[in-house]
Amino acid sequence: MNRNISLYEALGGAETLRLIVESFYPKVQAHPLLGPLFPPDIDPVIEKQYLFLTQFFGGPSLYSDKYGHPMMRARHLPFAITPERAGAWLDCMRRALQEVGIDETLQKIVIDRLTGPAHHFVNTSEEET
Template sequence: MSEQQGITFFEAMGGEEGIRRIVEAFYPKVQAHPLLGPLFPEDITPVMEKQRQFLTQFFGGPPLYSNQYGHPMMRARHLPFEITPARAAAWLGCMEKALEETGMAKELRQAVLQRLEGPAYHFVNS
């Protein structure tokens, strides 16, 4: 899946509705995960909204995150949290389950996870 085929990841993922479904499937898994849950506030709604905006932008949709918060600077924004390799892997595992749960085709799931793997491990700071 690529823009060379005439379609962005964002479009292939179902656009705004697809990203919303992914985020809604993802965060219950994150909250329930023993390594990840403690990093997040009890009211996860604002986190979900930021993630929706970021993923929309990251995958080729409108720059919702930057329009509201400026440059993403995601590594800097994650520095206050202890991000270990195990937590990065857990995050990707939760995302993989969410993508599967939303019915995303295997080939697209793999491409999306591959695209997220670099940033997930780039945030490791412990």
């Protein structure tokens, strides 16, 4: 990846990021560990994820402009996030990136970038679920 452009730009900007998020959430909804954590009307969640990932990957600060500081760990505290669920979330993202046709090198960079936050949100052990 060219070090002079953001991950957002390397992925293809708004259009590609929208495709990724729209490919990702059906996988999340269908996953037995993840689906029950999400509301039936997934559209607002998709929109927030799009805004957040745009900003997280170096694009415009859409999420902060609309909702303020992301405070993502705090926003996830009401949900039982286990290590297994974090891994499942990352797997759904990996499959979405593949489905959209993201270059393998970029896929690895995206997953590496999301792995830390995904595991940072863990707030429940497997035994507690």
